[in-house]
Amino acid sequence: MRLKMVLMLCICAFALNARAQEQPLSKDLQISIYNNDLALVRDVRSIDFKQGLNDVAFVGVASELKPESVLIMGERINVLEQNYDYALLTPYNITEKFVGQNVKTVRVNPQTGEQIFDKAKLVSFQNGQPVLLFDYGIETNFDGRLVFDKLPKDLRQKPTLAAKISSVQSELKDIMLAYLTKGISWKTNYVAGVKDENKLDLTGWVTIVNNSGVAYENAKVQLIAGDVNEVRSYGAMPRNGMVMMKAMAVSADGASFETAMPEQESFSAYQLYTLPNRTSISDNQTKQLALLEQNNVAYQKEGRLNSMLYFNGDYASAFEKLHPAIYYILKNDKESNLGLPLPKGVMRFYENDSKGNLQFIGEGAIGQTAKGEKIELKIGDMFDVFVDGKVQKVRKVSEKVIKDEQGKCPRYQIVRAYDTEVVFHNGGDKNALVVFKQNLPPQTKILDENIKGSVTEKNVNEYEWRIELKADENITLSFTAEGSMEETRCH
Numbered sequence: 314m315r316l317k318m319v320l321m322l323c324i325c326a327f328a329l330n331a332r333a334q335e336q337p338l339s340k341d342l343q344i345s346i347y348n349n350d351l352a353l354v355r356d357v358r359s360i361d362f363k364q365g366l367n368d369v370a371f372v373g374v375a376s377e378l379k380p381e382s383v384l385i386m387g388e389r390i391n392v393l394e395q396n397y398d399y400a401l402l403t404p405y406n407i408t409e410k411f412v413g414q415n416v417k418t419v420r421v422n423p424q425t426g427e428q429i430f431d432k433a434k435l436v437s438f439q440n441g442q443p444v445l446l447f448d449y450g451i452e453t454n455f456d457g458r459l460v461f462d463k464l465p466k467d468l469r470q471k472p473t474l475a476a477k478i479s480s481v482q483s484e485l486k487d488i489m490l491a492y493l494t495k496g497i498s499w500k501t502n503y504v505a506g507v508k509d510e511n512k513l514d515l516t517g518w519v520t521i522v523n524n525s526g527v528a529y530e531n532a533k534v535q536l537i538a539g540d541v542n543e544v545r546s547y548g549a550m551p552r553n554g555m556v557m558m559k560a561m562a563v564s565a566d567g568a569s570f571e572t573a574m575p576e577q578e579s580f581s582a583y584q585l586y587t588l589p590n591r592t593s594i595s596d597n598q599t600k601q602l603a604l605l606e607q608n609n610v611a612y613q614k615e616g617r618l619n620s621m622l623y624f625n626g627d628y629a630s631a632f633e634k635l636h637p638a639i640y641y642i643l644k645n646d647k648e649s650n651l652g653l654p655l656p657k658g659v660m661r662f663y664e665n666d667s668k669g670n671l672q673f674i675g676e677g678a679i680g681q682t683a684k685g686e687k688i689e690l691k692i693g694d695m696f697d698v699f700v701d702g703k704v705q706k707v708r709k710v711s712e713k714v715i716k717d718e719q720g721k722c723p724r725y726q727i728v729r730a731y732d733t734e735v736v737f738h739n740g741g742d743k744n745a746l747v748v749f750k751q752n753l754p755p756q757t758k759i760l761d762e763n764i765k766g767s768v769t770e771k772n773v774n775e776y777e778w779r780i781e782l783k784a785d786e787n788i789t790l791s792f793t794a795e796g797s798m799e800e801t802r803c804h
Contacts (some may be wrong), residue, residue, distance in 0.1 A: 314577035339373075342485060342532040344594075346521060348657070354529075362390070362480035369488075371474040376526025377496035383474060387488040389481040394477045408443065410465035411435050418445065420457035437626050471527060497527035497594075499536050499657030501604060505641075508569040509675070513612055515651070517604035517658075519575075519586075521594060529594045532685040535619045536575070538656035538681060542782070549680045563685065575604055577654060584654045584681075604656075611649040613642040616747040624731045624757055624794045631703040636694045637747050643688040655682040663691055697741030698782065700749070706732040710795065722803040727794065730760075735790040747780045749790070757796030764790050 341357040380397040412435050420429045437444040445452045491720045506514040573587040599681040616637030646652045675692025708730040716724040719720045739745050753774050766778035
């Protein structure tokens with residue numbers, strides 16, 4: 314803003330001190346964070362009640378608080394009214410509150426440096442520019458600053474939940490303030506370090522993003538994995554600075570935190586993770602915490618290719634130079650040295666090259682994964698492996714009339730055979746496994762295959778072959794697909 318504003322410090326200090334006496338200090342802070350930009354805050358504060366009606370200000374609540382979700386709980390009290398005050402004590406808001414009132418003005422003589430004081434009525438304040446009515450006229454481009462002799466009563470230094478609470482007796486008691494806030498969420502990122510052809514090390518990181526408008530100091534943090542339904546959903550908030558913290562950390566006074574991973578348990582239809590140490594999450598901060606670390610996790614790697622061939626009519630289809638997709642398959646069970654509920658997130662794979670240099674080889678997203686589930690991630694395409702396929706010949710095996718409408722448009726049942734060849738090329742220096750899947754129309758079967766395949770478990774109309782290629786090897790798959798279909802011919 315072009316306007317410079319100065320507040321009288323003595324009055325500010327008095328007003329802020331008076332408001333500080335209103336606010337009860339937080340005694341215990343807990344926060345449960347969900348995946349979908351939502352958190353439940355539970356804030357316990359000690360309040361010195363007088364018997365009867367009390368005005369209590371919970372200063373420093375989240376600016377993204379959902380007012381309709383607020384709960385104030387305690388013994389021998391009755392909450393009569395709640396007000397969420399989010400008009401903050403800022404220069405802009407203070408100036409707006411003085412529109413229509415008299416203010417003091419200060420100009421500086423550019424030649425002598427002398428301050429020139431005056432009085433004016435603040436007629437309007439738009440886009441940071443005041444309109445002032447002086448004795449001599451109206452100023453619309455004021456080049457000085459304004460001085461206010463008091464603070465507006467309805468502005469707060471921080472977002473505040475004000476409540477009228479009736480107490481049965483005068484006493485100091487603990488009150489819990491609970492509310493939902495948007496602007497804070499968490500997600501999981503996994504790092505998979507490939508060790509050899511069968512084992513990898515898996516590390517999980519929790520990333521907490523806080524843009525809720527308040528810092529959570531020394532809070533007990535719980536993370537809830539699962540998709541909680543909300544009547545209204547909110548988009549993700551932008552993120553700013555980043556802080557990373559491992560499970561082993563050192564507090565401000567030099568004491569070590571407990572070296573442990575988050576405690577995990579089933580809760581309702583979700584998974585609940587409780588961090589082993591209290592932590593502080595600043596506003597506009599991204600914090601990372603270790604979630605899991607599993608070594609020597611078993612995996613399988615394979616290429617997958619869906620055939621572009623089809624068996625329909627007299628047309629001989631073909632394709633050339635298709636590269637299979639690379640899939641990493643992990644079984645989430647104890648036999649694979651895993652067997653943990655895994656929150657949804659992105660899994661990134663790294664592997665050392667022949668000289669021991671770590672390289673990124675791809676990534677894939679996993680959903681909420683329960684124990685016993687299989688994880689199948691596409692992380693890229695095979696560079697050295699490609700496949701060519703062609704229907705070499707279409708043969709009519711049989712033909713018969715199944716319906717004749719007085720000789721006009723008879724309907725035929727025709728059986729055709731499609732003699733097919735698929736060539737797998739491996740130009741690399743390592744062995745490769747390719748799972749080749751062929752879609753089959755109804756009433757179609759595979760005959761005379763030189764490499765044994767089978768119908769897939771998930772789809773009876775899909776047939777697959779597992780082709781194991783050695784380094785610098787080509788393999789030809791030959792088979793015949795025989796299918797029956799009906800055709801109508803009008804003469």
